[in-house]
Amino acid sequence: MQGVAVTLAIFFVTMAAFLALRSAERRLSARASTAPARVPFTGGRAPDTHAWNRYHVRYYPMSLLFLAFDMEMVFMYPWAVVFVDEGLIALIEMFMFIVILLFGILYTWRERALEWA
Amino acid sequence: MTSTLARLASGAPSRCFALAGAGAGDVGPWLRLDPSVAIVDSPRAADVLLVLGRLEGEMLHAAAAVHDAIPPPRGVVVWSPDGWSSRRWPFVDAVTVRDASEIAPACRRLRDDLFRRRLASSPDALPDLDPAPWRGVGPFGQGGAGMTGGVPYGRPLAGRADDRDGLRLDQILVRVGPFLPPFPPGLLLDVRLQGDVIQEATIPAPIADDAGASGREGPSGAPVPHGHPARLAVAADSPFTTALTRPVPIAELELARARHHLAWLAEALRVSGLEAYGLRALKLAFGLDLESAESIDALDRWLRRNVSLRWGTNRVGVVTRAQAEGLPGGPVARASGDDRDARSLDPAYQRLGFEPVVRGGGDALARWRLRVAEARQSVQLAKRSRTSESTPSGVIEDPRGPLSDDVPPSAGLVALLPALLVGMEWGDAVTTVVSLDIGVIDPAVREVTSEGTGP
DSSP: OHHHHHHHHHHHHHHHHHHHHHHHHHHHOOOOOSHHHHSOOSSBSOOSSOSOOOOOOTTHHHHHHHHHHHHHHHHHHHHHHHHHHHTHHHHHHHHHHHHHHHHHHHHHHHTTTTSOO | OHHHHHHHHTTSOEEEEEEEOBTOTTHHHHGGGOTTEEEOSSGGGOSEEEEESBOOHHHHHHHHHHHHHSOSSOEEEEEOTTOOOOSSTTOTTOEEEOSGGGHHHHHHHHHHHHHTTSSOOOOOSSOSOOSSOOBOSSTTSOOOSTTTTSBGGGOOOOEEEEOTTSOEEEEEEEEEOBSOTTSOTTOOEEEEEETTEEEEEEOOOOOOOHHHHSOOBOGGGOBOOTTOTTOBOOOTTOHHHHTTTSOOBHHHHHHHHHHHHHHHHHHHHHHTTOHHHHHHHHHHHHTOOTTTHHHHHHHHHHHHHOHHHHHHHTTSSOOOHHHHHHSOOSHHHHTTTOOOOGGGGOHHHHHTTOOOOOOSSOSHHHHHHHHHHHHHHHHHHHHHHTTOBOOOOSEEEETTEEEESSSOTTTTHHHHHHHHHTTOBHHHHHHHHHHHOOOOBOGGGHHHHTTOSOO
16 A cells, blocks of 8 residues: 555656646747747758758668678677687687678778778 | 846856858957857857848848747847948847947847846747648648658658769758858858768859849949959958058058968867867967967967867868969968969068968868968068068958959859869868858859859
8 A cells, every 4th residue: 555655656746847847848948939940040041942851871881881790799609608618620610700701891892882972 | 936047047158149241350250259258050059149240131131030040038239330220120129339349248238138038039030931831631731742741831852862872862952051150151052962961062043132233342442343253241441451552561461360360270170179279279369469470380280280180171172273273362272282472472571581381282181281381470470570561552462362452352262162062071061161261251242153163
C-alpha cells in the first residue's frame, strides 16, 4: 500500500513540475511566430523552395568501410579464445584474414572511395 | 517573476544583429571590443537590430524580414552619420544615434528598457501571411505527391539531380543574402546545395526598384557610372577617399591600412572558430601605433604555427593568375602573383623605397599571409614616412584594392564568386568569401554582376 502511495506521489509531483515548467515557458518565452519569422533565415530573402530535403551525407563510403572492419572483430573474439590451444595455425589464419582485408582497403583506395564525395 | 528575470538579464550584454549599408564604413568590427554588446550571427539570437549606414530598396525590404525574425521584445538602433532618415518603414520606432561611440550605450539602454517593459517591442513590419496555404489532398491539408505532400506554403520540395559521386540526390536552392553573416552585407547569391556541396552559384538577376535605378553618388561626391561591375559602398570619411583629391600624410594612410587588415584578420579568425585570437587581433588593430610592427610579427608567427588554420585555408578558393590579371588590382590579385599596387606609382612612396608585397598560390592562405605582411609593412612605412604626404593622382590604393572616382576597391570580386564557389563544400565557400574581403555592396551592384561569372 505504501509503495502505491509513493508511486502516486512521484507521479503527481512530476506532473505538477511539468505543468509548472510548461506554463512558465509560455509566460516567459519570446518566440516570434509570424509567417516571416518562421522561414529559415538565409539573409533576409524569402526562400523559393521548402527546406525539407534528403541531406546528402558524404561520409557514407567511410561508414561502410567502418562497418566492414567492425565485423572483423566478430571473427577476432572467438579466435582470441582458441588462440592458445591452436597456436601457430591460428596466427597464420588470422594473418591471411587480415591480408585479404588489406587488399579490400587497397581496392577502396584505388577506387577513390576514401575521398570526401 | 518576469521582472526578477528581467533584472537578472540586464547584466548580460545586449545581443545585436547588425545590418551594414552604404556609408557604414568599418564601424561593425569595433563593436566587438565593447563587452556590453554581443554581435550575434542570427536574428533569432538577437534582442536589438542594429542598422549601420543607409539601407535602400531591396536591402530595406530584406531588413524588414530580418527585423521580424527577431523574437519580441525587440528594438532597433540606427547609426546614421549622414542624417539618413531612419524613422521610416520598417524602423518606425528606431532609436537613432549620430555618433559611433553612442551605438553601444544606446543598444544597452534599449535592451534594458525592453526587458523592464518601459518600452514596447518594435511591431512587425511584414504581414503575418504565408505566401500560399499548405496544399495537400487530405481533409486536413495532409498527403499528396512527394515526401510531404504537394507544395507546402507554395514552396516546392527539393528536386533530384546528378551528383559527382554518381548518385541522384536532393538539391535545394538557398537564397543567400543580403544579410547573412559572415558574407559581405548586400551580397546576393543563389546557391544550389546538394548536402553541403555547392553545385551551382549565381548572382541573381536585378529586381527593378527606384533605389537601384537612380544615379547614386560615389566616393568624393562624384556620380558612379551606372552599370559599373562592382559599385561597392565606401565610407565617405575614409582617409583613402580624402586622398583621392588632396594630399594626406602617408603615416595616416598606412596606419589606416594596417588597422583595416588587422580588423579583417580578426573577423576571419572569428569565422574560423578562433574567437579569442580574433579578439587579440582586434585589440592590436584598435591600439595600433608606429611601434606595433613587433606585435604584428608575434601574431604572424602564431598564425604560421597554427596547423588547423593552414589546413582550413590551404588550396581553398584559388584565384588563378589569369583571373587576378582581370581584376583592377588589390590584395587578392597580389596574393595570386600580380604585383600591381597604385602606391608604386606615387613619387612619395617611391622615395620611401616602397615595394609591393606579392605572394604566389592565390589561395585563401596566401591572402591571409599577404594581408598580415602588408599590415606589418604599412606600420614600417608609416614610421619611415615622418611628414611626407601622398600625391593625389585620381587613384589610391585602398586596403581592398585601387580606388578611384569610377572604380571602387574590390571591383570584380563579386563577379569572380560563381566561378570560385562551384564544387566547394559550404565551409570552404565561407572561408573563400571571407578571404576576399569584399566589403559592403551597394544594392545597385545586382544590375551588373549578373552579366557574367568571370572577369
